[in-house]
Amino acid sequence: MIKRIDHIAIAVQGLEATVGFFADKLGLPFSHISDEPEQHAQVAFFPVGGSEVELVAPTDTTSGLAKWLEKRGEGLHHLCLEVDDLDAVLARLAAQGVQLINPTPVTNSAGRRLAFVHPKATHGVLIELYEEQKP
Amino acid sequence: MIKRIDHIAIAVQGLEATVGFFADKLGLPFSHISDEPEQHAQVAFFPVGGSEVELVAPTDTTSGLAKWLEKRGEGLHHLCLEVDDLDAVLARLAAQGVQLINPTPVTNSAGRRLAFVHPKATHGVLIELYEEQKP
Known part of the structure; x- marks a missing residue:
């Protein structure tokens, strides 16, 4: 049911200096930056080998991401796995008592369905569980 | 030069309960457990979509991994990227002043060459930079 690592997200304070490091110094292929107002974040995408590395920077000081950064500092933030049937995976996890941040899927700005599992359970x-794009 | 995400490593206190969670509850395909004495660790491998999720558990209380766990608790530990020419990547990073934990490659128990970049620089x-397996 789990198909692949969709992306690994890195929380950063801002994108200017960090995109330069990951693209120019480390050598990851940079794609684009996207505004994600519903997440109060900007995201920089680096597609590599069928997955992506994403840099996620908060656009305010009160979001969950901003508070996470204040507490923990920059670093690895979350792992996103692509699944073929998100409803089925969430139902199976809930039936096993796994704590979910999103018991029902949410839809992102690109129209894709996703849900987060609580780190207390993992x-x-x-x-993040991300539903495979249907043809 | 960077080809793909080779693996994402999760630091855990032990493998018994965690392998059960990631395999049986979350549904990641479990492959095997390997002893890594030079890392003072045991590693459980979950290959998924051309990459791997790895659970890394310390086998002593004094290694870097054990100290990391004591300080930060279980969670995402490192990101491993596969490169085609590790010597060239390390030379480019060093020339740009990027701090390396391993300025020259080390060889793991499987005979593969790798090096870690310092989190202060990233x-x-x-x-972890991992050299592509040569045919």
Whole structure:
């Protein structure tokens, strides 16, 4: 049911200096920057080998991401796994008592369905489940 | 030069309960467990979509991993990127003043060459660079 690592997200304070580091110094292929107003964030995308590395920077000081950065500093933020049937995966997790941040899927700015599993249930890893794009 | 996400490593206190969660509850395909004595760790492998999720558990209380867990708790530990020419990537990073944990490659138990970049240089992300398997 889990198909691949869709992306790994890195929380950063801002995109200007960090995009330069990951693209020019490290050598990851930079694609584009997207505004994600519903997440109060800007995201920079680096597609690599069928997955993506994403830099996520908060656009305010009160969002969950901004508070996470204040507490923990910049670093690995969440792991996103692509699934073929998000409703089925969420139902299976809920039936096993796994704590979900989104018991029902939410839809992002690109129209894709996703849900987060609570890190308390996953040995500290914030996991995003992302539904495969249907043809 | 960077080909793909080779793996994402999650630091855990032990493998028994965590392998069960990631395999049986979350549904990641479990492959095997490997002893990595030179890292003072055991590693559980979950291959998914051409990359891997790895659970890394310390086998002593004094290694860097054990100290990291004591300080930060379980969670996302490092991101491993596969490169085609590790010597060339390390030379380019060093020439740009990027701080490296391994300025020259080390060889793991499987005979593969790798090096870690210091998280101080990467906005808090411990990055492993792993050389592509030559045919």
